[in-house]
Amino acid sequence: MRKSLSISALVVIFVAELSGILGIVYLRHAMDVHTSLFNTMVEQVFNAENDVEQIRSHLYKYEYNMTALINSSRIDKSATLHELAETELMIRNQLVVHSEIRKSMEYGSEKEQLFRSVNDDVLKYLNFNVVPLSMLDTESPEAISEYIERYIMPLVANVNQSIDTLSRILRVYIDTQKISVQKDLHESRIASFLVLVVIIFSVIVSIIYSHRVLSELEEKNRFFMRKSEASEMRISEIQYNTIMGIADLVESRSGETGQHVKRTSHLVNMILLQAKKKGKWADILTDSFIDNVTRAAPMHDLGKIVIPDAILNKPGRFTDEEFEIMKTHATAGGKIVHDIIGGVAEKDYVDIASDIASFHHEKWNGKGYPTGKKGNEIPLCARVMAVADVFDALVSERCYKKPMSYDDAFALIEREAGEHFDPDVVELFLELKDEIYAEK
Numbered sequence: 462m463r464k465s466l467s468i469s470a471l472v473v474i475f476v477a478e479l480s481g482i483l484g485i486v487y488l489r490h491a492m493d494v495h496t497s498l499f500n501t502m503v504e505q506v507f508n509a510e511n512d513v514e515q516i517r518s519h520l521y522k523y524e525y526n527m528t529a530l531i532n533s534s535r536i537d538k539s540a541t542l543h544e545l546a547e548t549e550l551m552i553r554n555q556l557v558v559h560s561e562i563r564k565s566m567e568y569g570s571e572k573e574q575l576f577r578s579v580n581d582d583v584l585k586y587l588n589f590n591v592v593p594l595s596m597l598d599t600e601s602p603e604a605i606s607e608y609i610e611r612y613i614m615p616l617v618a619n620v621n622q623s624i625d626t627l628s629r630i631l632r633v634y635i636d637t638q639k640i641s642v643q644k645d646l647h648e649s650r651i652a653s654f655l656v657l658v659v660i661i662f663s664v665i666v667s668i669i670y671s672h673r674v675l676s677e678l679e680e681k682n683r684f685f686m687r688k689s690e691a692s693e694m695r696i697s698e699i700q701y702n703t704i705m706g707i708a709d710l711v712e713s714r715s716g717e718t719g720q721h722v723k724r725t726s727h728l729v730n731m732i733l734l735q736a737k738k739k740g741k742w743a744d745i746l747t748d749s750f751i752d753n754v755t756r757a758a759p760m761h762d763l764g765k766i767v768i769p770d771a772i773l774n775k776p777g778r779f780t781d782e783e784f785e786i787m788k789t790h791a792t793a794g795g796k797i798v799h800d801i802i803g804g805v806a807e808k809d810y811v812d813i814a815s816d817i818a819s820f821h822h823e824k825w826n827g828k829g830y831p832t833g834k835k836g837n838e839i840p841l842c843a844r845v846m847a848v849a850d851v852f853d854a855l856v857s858e859r860c861y862k863k864p865m866s867y868d869d870a871f872a873l874i875e876r877e878a879g880e881h882f883d884p885d886v887v888e889l890f891l892e893l894k895d896e897i898y899a900e901k
């Protein structure tokens with residue numbers, strides 16, 4: 462539930478950021494198009510303004526030449542007429558340009574109508590000027606002036622008025638457009654800024670949120686790890702206590718107090734730590750191996766469970782037949798270890814416990830039981846167990862014997878180095894003499 466919520470929140474943030482980025486890209490594009498359209502429009506309006514102003518300046522020149530032609534008899538009329546004709550041609554050419562600009566406008570629009578009226582007025586003016594020119598040779602200057610005053614001047618006023626109106630409208634148009642574009646640009650800038658703020662905000666939120674989700678997950682993970690470690694430790698503690706209990710039970714059948722399993726386990730641990738300190742069997746003696754052997758040692762006589770009480774508690778020496786029965790406890794022990802902890806404990810631990818139970822009565826010289834293995838054929842854990850087991854048995858009181866002194870027991874162990882016991886294990890064991898005395 463929590464996970465799917467986190468995913469949906471992240472999806473929402475992702476979609477928000479994506480749409481924000483797309484929004485900015487779109488706004489940017491719209492601004493570019495808008496600016497480009499505005500530039501084109503401004504250019505068109507300036508062209509149009511330029512065009513009508515040129516028409517106006519040509520008209521002034523035409524008018525000036527016309528007046529000069531009428532009022533001065535000393536002027537070379539043919540030159541002035543020629544100049545007049547040239548000016549007229551320029552005006553007509555300008556009108557062609559003017560018409561081209563007009564064609565790009567929507568027909569019937571206000572601007573198009575104004576362009577048309579300028580065009581018509583100018584043409585009307587040019588056409589009416591044909592009359593005073595034709596009057597030059599026949600009429601007096603006064604008559605021509607009067608004609609111009611009456612008919613031509615209103616036309617000139619018309620043209621000027623049309624051009625003024627057009628210029629003003631173009632100015633207003635360009636100003637309106639400018640304001641509109643500025644407003645659009647301003648709005649686009651605000652929109653872009655807001656989108657940017659939203660993106661930054663959502664990125665920050667997503668970073669904080671992801672960080673929080675991750676921290677929560679890590680915390681939960683740590684919690685479960687602790688719980689799992691604690692329960693693993695509890696299980697292994699229960700397992701160990703159960704094994705110790707069974708081992709005690711087995712020992713108690715033969716009149717032991719249960720201390721034997723604890724003491725031998727401790728001795729085994731001391732010998733292995735001493736070996737590690739001296740760098741012996743470095744490839745085998747890992748911390749986990751030492752721990753496994755120490756925890757497996759109490760199971761060494763588990764097989765005695767199959768030995769009848771009459772033999773187990775016999776005060777005197779065993780007959781050969783009884784001893785044969787007694788010897789079966791080793792093999793039985795190995796099997797029982799597998800039966801009890803085979804399915805629940807780690808394989809290394811089970812193998813070590815089984816080796817200890819099966820081979821702790823083997824001898825270095827091959828004269829032990831149940832298999833007669835010798836030397837290094839006997840697993841190291843069983844060779845160490847043998848020394849610890851025998852030493853503790855020697856110094857303990859049993860139903861069939863008194864306890865031996867520590868000195869005698871150490872001496873016996875030393876004598877048996879290379880016979881019953883691994884000489885290296887004995888050497889390590891003897892190095893621990895003072896410590897063992899101290900713990901007596």
Ligand SMILES: [Fe+2]
Pocket residue numbers: 761762790821822
């Ligand atoms: Fe035994």
Ligand SMILES: [Fe+2]
Pocket residue numbers: 721761762850
């Ligand atoms: Fe024992």
